[in-house]
Amino acid sequence: MIDILLMEPSSINKRRRVSNKLMGHDHAPPFSLAQILAKLKNIRGDAAEYMDEHYKTLMMKLSTHTDVKVVYADSAAQAAAEIKRINNGRQIAVNKSSVVNNEIVPELLQSNLRIIETYYDEFKPSDPKLNEYLRLPDLEIDSVFNAFQITTHPDISRKNSVAQNGSKDFTGLLGLNAISAKDGTISLFQHMGNIGAIYEQARKIIFVVGMDKIVRNSEDAIFQTKSMAAFGWQALLKAQKFHNEPTPHLSIKDMPFNISPADTDQEIHLIVLNNGRKNLQNSRYKDLLACIGCRGCMKDCPVSSFFHVSGKWNPKEYISYYVQGRHPSLDICLQCKTCQMNCPLDIDIPDMILDARADAMKNGKLPLMHNLLSNFENIAKWSTKTPYIANTLSKNNLIRNLGETFANVSIKRKMPEFQKLTFEKWFENRKNKEGRN
Ligand code: SF4
Ligand code: SF4
Known part of the structure; x- marks a missing residue:
């Protein structure tokens, strides 16, 4: 089995770092902010430049693992087709990764599959672990970076849990933060436990990784994942405020363990997704490949x-x-x-x-709206010739509705009234009048 590493913020580690700081015993963290940024830039530069090479190395490595089934998907639609084949109509529980939520889930929803967003279970306002973490004072990024806890063997927890309870009838679809080309080590970050729960309880597990997230080795995979977490923590909390929990929402918590160990899938599926990433390599947008998804x-x-x-x-x-x-x-x-x-x-x-x-x-x-508004002088030229007609039309509800539908101009927007008299002419008239006086 390849190594799977699960990282999460630890309130114990954070408490320790905060109290050491308060007592003046804080040692310099292993990596300063400048060192973190420099190392991260190297890792991401390498991953973007050698994307194809890392992919080939990874495929060679994984070909020796019979318990991992790897598939390359050129597009999100292909990845979704493969997921549907493996999943066979069950509900799918997902983590918050961008590759899953924004690239693959829209494709899956077209087939009316039921998607369970496990974040709503994770971020209960009453969660004592989350509350304790948030109540502690904010740390500098370098301290946050060094305060994560790494669970090294979620595969053993899954094995034990399945042997004891069996599994629940859903598929876990998890986007990876990084994977090591050299040895296939998988690295994931969770905030409070949703990924661990999916991994332990799902009948089938499918991992998805964007080609750009294949890094040279496991050290880089861990470093990248920690960076993603450290730089993204505050953004994530802000995003949570935007997306209130839908009521009622699907949850894996209340599902029964009704699948026997023998019917639970022991192997894991891995989809390596291109979906336009290779095209970015030599384009104006190649810097997007450096992104860690924080x-x-x-x-x-x-x-x-x-x-x-x-x-x-x-x-x-x-x-x-x-x-x-x-x-x-x-x-x-x-x-x-x-x-x-x-x-x-x-x-x-x-x-x-x-x-x-x-x-x-x-x-x-x-788009039409830009074409119309950036060439407004053309509209104005014709409208000032027949201002009565232009003003009547611009106030007409049917026309305003069409404008909103096709040109994205809000129906609430009041158009300026056109006049036959141009500003130049008005000014000239006024000048002449003042001259006469
Ligand atoms: S530059 Fe554009 S995308 Fe970036 S923060 Fe400002 S509005 Fe948002
Ligand atoms: S582009 Fe956004 S998501 Fe990507 S690394 Fe920069 S801040 Fe993070």
């Missing part, structure tokens, strides 16, 4: 909750999915640059957004 860029973005109806896309996802052709424009971004400032990899998302907008303009791919 969601730090979402933390202070003033408009991220409007990027998608789900409210779950962060700025990196907003530009990535545009590049993949999943949405038509990038007009919501305000170019405030806070996403770049909060990104541990310094990924210049606003600059990519600007370039993408410029390309769209050059290639005539601007």
Whole structure:
């Protein structure tokens, strides 16, 4: 069996670090912030540049493991088809990873599969572990980074639990934070226990990893996962506030252990997903491959909750999915640059957004609203010739409805009234009148 490492924030470790700090006994953490950022940049640079090589090394390594079934999926649709084949109509419990939630779940929902978002179980406001962690004072990033607890053998917990209780009739679909090409070590981060519960109780386990998250070795996999967690913690809590628990929601907690050990899948399935990642390598957007998925860029973005109806896309996802052709424009971004400032990899998302907008303009791919509003002088030229007709039409509810539907101009927006008299003419008349007086 390959090694599976599960990391989570530990209130005991945090308490220890806080009390040491207060008593003046705090030793310098093993990695300073500058060292963390430098090492992380190296790991991500290597993963992006040698993506194909790491993939081949990983496949060779995993070919010697009979208990891991690996499949390469070129697109999210292919990955979803493979998941449906393995899952065979059961409910699917997912973790919060972007690759699962934003790339694969939309495909699965098209087949009316029931998806269980286990985060709602994890973040109960009354959870004593979470409350204790949050009540402790905030630590510097380097201290947070060094305060995680690593569970090294969730596979043994699963084995023991299955032998004793059997399993529950759902499939666990878990996105990985990193996987080591050299030895196949899998690394995952959980905040309070949902991944551990899915892994222990599911009848079948499917892991999904984006090709860009294959790193050179297990040391890099652990480092990357810890970084993802340390830089993303606050963003995650903010995102939780946006997405209140739906009532009622599906949960794995109340499901019975009704599958016998013999009917529980012992092997694990791993899907390595491309979904446009290879195309980024030699493109203007290649820096997106450096992303660790921490969601730090979402933390202070003033408009991220409007990027998608789900409210779950962060700025990196907003530009990535545009590049993949999943949405038509990038007009919501305000170019405030806070996403770049909060990104541990310094990924210049606003600059990519600007370039993408410029390309769209050059290639005539601007949405109708942009075409209309950026060439407003044409509209104005004709409207001022027949202002009565133009003003009547712009106040007409049917026209306003069509404008909202096809050009994305809100029905609440009042259009300026057109006049026959131009400003130039008005000014000239006024000048002449004042001259006469
Ligand atoms: S630059 Fe755009 S994407 Fe980045 S934080 Fe500001 S509004 Fe959000
Ligand atoms: S772009 Fe940067 S901040 Fe955003 S998720 Fe990726 S690594 Fe984190």
